[in-house]
Amino acid sequence: KNQVEQSPQSLIILEGKNCTLQCNYTVSPFSNLRWYKQDTGRGPVSLTIMTFSENTKSNGRYTATLDADTKQSSLHITASQLSDSASYICVVSLRLTGANNLFFGTGTRLTVIP
């Protein structure tokens, strides 16, 4: 069964600290993995996208890693800011056409406090 699991469900950190979010998946055939940020009341916005051949990708203070062998990904946030408070969603895509090809984790709710 195609599944995407994220941990932790929620996280509270102090401003300026680093944190790491986890995503495990059992999706096949794998195409790519994306991390999205969703601010309250808004649609998700892409942070990074990684294919099976990519191990690390950065976008400013966000760094995503992918281990295609163990089917695990992480999102590391450096020097957190109050504006990082949001839900972070892991989305895995299948190499399929004519069928649903997007599988979502339930997200990690990050709260950054001053």
Add this chain to the structure above:
Amino acid sequence: DAGITQSPRHKVTETGTPVTLRCHQTENHRYMYWYRQDPGHGLRLIHYSYGVKDTDKGEVSDGYSVSRSKTEDFLLTLESATSSQTSVYFCAISDPGRLNTEAFFGQGTRLTVV
């Protein structure tokens, strides 16, 4: 921002009335999706479309129908709204045929059924 627009953004309706939500895109993406988002559940797929007149059910399709008569528009209809359909609805678009394509999301429609 990707050219994807949802309408209306907010709607309050009475139980038993029909409701139609519209998703419009200007990106010429082949796939379009409707999701609902409820606390504790993340994004759940209602219906998706992989081409004009090609649609299929997602995991929470009961009580919903869709139509896609042209590439740009994907309509979600609640034939007879119930209070359990109170939710935030998101439309998304993607094109699996494009390398490293990502899914783009609309801003959401908050539907309240009273």
